[in-house]
Amino acid sequence: MNESLRVRARAARIGIKSGALRGSALLEVLLSVPFIERDAWVDEVFGLPELPVDVPGLPRESVPYLPCGVDEILAMVRDVPLRAEDELVDLGSGLGRVLMLAHVISGSACKGFEIQEPLVLDARARSEDLCLSNISFVLADATEADLDGTVFFLYAPFSGEMLRRAIKRIQTVAARHPIVVCTVGLELNDVTWLVARRSNTVTLTVYDSR
Numbered sequence: 001m002n003e004s005l006r007v008r009a010r011a012a013r014i015g016i017k018s019g020a021l022r023g024s025a026l027l028e029v030l031l032s033v034p035f036i037e038r039d040a041w042v043d044e045v046f047g048l049p050e051l052p053v054d055v056p057g058l059p060r061e062s063v064p065y066l067p068c069g070v071d072e073i074l075a076m077v078r079d080v081p082l083r084a085e086d087e088l089v090d091l092g093s094g095l096g097r098v099l100m101l102a103h104v105i106s107g108s109a110c111k112g113f114e115i116q117e118p119l120v121l122d123a124r125a126r127s128e129d130l131c132l133s134n135i136s137f138v139l140a141d142a143t144e145a146d147l148d149g150t151v152f153f154l155y156a157p158f159s160g161e162m163l164r165r166a167i168k169r170i171q172t173v174a175a176r177h178p179i180v181v182c183t184v185g186l187e188l189n190d191v192t193w194l195v196a197r198r199s200n201t202v203t204l205t206v207y208d209s210r
Helices: 003-018 023-031 035-046 070-079 097-106 117-129 160-174
Strands: 087-091 109-114 135-139 151-154 180-184 194-196 204-209
Touching: 003 023, 003 035, 023 035, 023 070, 023 097, 035 070, 035 097, 070 097, 070 180, 070 204, 087 097, 097 109, 097 117, 097 135, 109 117, 117 135, 151 160
Parallel strands: 087 109, 087 151, 109 135, 151 180
Antiparallel strands: 180 204, 194 204
16 A cells, blocks of 8 residues: 555544544545555554454354455445444454444444454454444354344354354344345355345345345
């Protein structure tokens, strides 16, 4: 990333921290950043470190941490569409890139579940430093946690039996009220209580509960 983009990232960080840069104004700034630089630029804005080393002893069917691409996050916010009255839940929230970006653009409440404690502690510290309210990161196995929310996001956080348990947890929420489930790099075609929408984004799938 060149110095000009770094200067713009630092200015955006100041604007976000003060509460002056949010919503469509922030989105306009972000979309002016070249596509190839957006992930790194957003990480510079949020102060996110380079890819951390995973903790030892992760469950066999959990996926090592890898942050979701910024353009998939933007597509999710647009296609749901995510609104201030929503609660976005990220299963496998990592360092918080999805939730922090979605929050500052949409104003929605956000909650992340992450099994790796160092990632949770880092995400909390970053969001607190940016003075982001109504966003939280929970140290927990998402396949065993009590869930609630209106929009659920999964960037292929686990597979096999862990994924089946997580989907069952989400289904208990759908039994109480309608929800939207968004996945990246993961298809839920065999989940009969979800209906996929047509999408122009190849990697993102948006499902509505029946």
